Each structure stands twice: as structure tokens, then as C-alpha cells.
Amino acid sequence: IRTKYALLGEWGKWTAVSQQRFISITTNKEKTQAxxxxxxxxxxxxxxxxxxxxxxxxxxxxxxxxxxGQANVVVTPTSVICS
Known part of the structure; x- marks a missing residue:
């Protein structure tokens, strides 16, 4: 069973997810990391x-x-980190 995740967005903002803030979402070939x-x-x-x-x-x-002015959130089955 694969880990599922949802981007809920920027905490405390009226528009939690916008194209101006979240500019891309990519996954690896195995779909084990986003x-x-x-x-x-x-x-x-x-x-x-x-x-x-x-x-x-x-x-x-x-x-x-x-x-x-950029940062990456990396999501795996066992962690969520910002780099």
C-alpha cells in the first residue's frame, strides 16, 4: 500500500494553495517521494x-x-521536511 498525502497549503491564509506560492509538484519515478x-x-x-x-x-x-526565494517540501512515506 502506498502512502497517500494531500497538500493542505499555507497555514493561516485565506487562499491556502495558490500558483504564486506553490509553483511545482513533482514525484520520483517510483512515486515514493514528492x-x-x-x-x-x-x-x-x-x-x-x-x-x-x-x-x-x-x-x-x-x-x-x-x-x-524558493524552498522545497519533500514528502516520503516516513517524513515531511523542508529544504
Whole structure:
């Protein structure tokens, strides 16, 4: 059985998921890992909420890169991290 997840979006925002904030979602070939790319202002902290069928509701605080204003949320069956 594969892990299922749902991107619930940015905590505390009226529009939790927008194309301006969440610019891409990709999976690896085996579909065991998903990478969600966020766009923001350099050094901005963005709380992102996901539901993972193994971990339940998870919130990660993503710090946008000082170089390009982006961050990646990586979802696997056992973890949700921001890099």
C-alpha cells in the first residue's frame, strides 16, 4: 500500500494553495517521494500543512532561500521536511 498525502497549503491564509506560492509538484519515478516547490521572499518563513496517511497532519516551517526565494517540501512515506 502506498502512502497517500494531500497538500493542505499555507497555514493561516485565506487562499491556502495558490500558483504564486506553490509553483511545482513533482514525484520520483517510483512515486515514493514528492517534492513541492514554494516561491516567496528571501528568508521568509512559510508554514506548510500536509496530510500524510502514515504521519497524519504535519506542519513544516519552510525558510525561503536567500538566493532565489524558493524552498522545497519533500514528502516520503516516513517524513515531511523542508529544504
Amino acid at each position: 517534492t513541492i516547490t514554494l516561491q516567496g521572499v528571501a528568508s521568509e518563513i512559510v508554514p506548510v500543512v500536509l496530510f500524510n496517511s502514515n504521519l497524519h497532519s504535519v506542519t513544516v516551517n519552510c525558510s525561503m532561500s536567500t538566493e532565489n
